Amino acid sequence: MSRRLELRQVSKRFGDIDVLAGITLHVEPGEFVSILGPSGAGKSTIFSLLTGGLDGYGGDVDFDGRPLADARRPFALMPQRDALMPWRTVIDNAALGLEVQGMSRKAARDEVASLFGEFGLAGFEHKYPAQLSGGMCQRAALLRTVVQHRAMLLLDEPFGALDALTRTGMQRWLQTMWDRHRWTVLLITHDVREAVFLSDRIYVLSRRPARVLREIAIPLSRPRKDLASPEASAIEADILDTLLDPQPAQRT
Structure with a gap:
């Protein structure tokens, strides 16, 4: 049986406020799927x-x-945010999830x-988070996440706090890592x-109460090297049109 995630007509209210209004989506094993929408739309919910x-x-x-x-x-x-504990070294931060699951500190x-080495952190094992750049802290946080060997990674705007140049570098690095490992990923952004750069498919959400405006397959070949290629730019413009002038829910 495939390890597939499926949400069907999921709704959520906080008091008298509707946050999610019938969200339906799925993620197949090995896919990179993104949930895209305005700030405050209910993505993190x-x-x-x-x-x-x-x-x-x-x-x-x-x-x-x-x-x-x-x-x-x-x-x-x-x-x-990377949520690294400032009093723990980078290796101890990266190992934290495994320790919480019951593994010994040494193991x-x-x-x-x-x-x-694969995560670009060789030589920094015994440094503290304050001694790392923002991008390196995010790599350490991702290492802590993937080493738990769970079936699916949930990435909640992992690069949102980084400067533009660092963010672009991290996006390219994440694509390389995904190509290598074929993790199943659901990204909020x-x-x-x-x-567009990272995903196989994108779910575009409306403003709150969130509903799926469109499900968009990204036909760009991999590896993707240019975030501003004509093909990617056309898809990006189409999505922006949807967000700025939402129409009734549809599938593409």
Whole structure:
């Protein structure tokens, strides 16, 4: 059975405020899918539902063919900020998720140490977060996320706090890592160009209460080297038109 995530007509209210209005989407194994929408549209609410941070929602959420509530949460979440603990070294931060799962400190450190070179962190194992650049902190946070060996990565605007040049470099690096490992990824972003550059498919959400305006397949070949190619720019312009002048829900 495929390890597929599916949301069907998911809704959520906070008091008398509707946040999600019948969200339907799916993520197939090995896909890179983005949820794109305006700030405050409820994108992060979807992640809170998936990770167990919220309950009391309407609709259905299935993973691996079963209701999500009946299964161990299969997600590893990388939040908007790197959330590295300043008093722990980089290797101890990267190993934290494994320790929380019950692995010994030594075993967790040994497992993450073998990945430091691949993540561009070799030689920084015993540094502290304050001694790293913003991009390196994000790499350490992603390492902490993927090393947990969960079925799906949830990335919540992971590069939003970075400067433009660093963000572009991290987007290209993430594409390279995804090409190599074929992680299953669900990304939240409000950056249209980032979504087009990284994704196999994009769900475009409306303003709150959020509904799916469009599901857009990205036909660009990989690896993608130019964030501003004519083909990518045309898709980006189409998405911007949807966000600025939303029409009734449709599929593309």
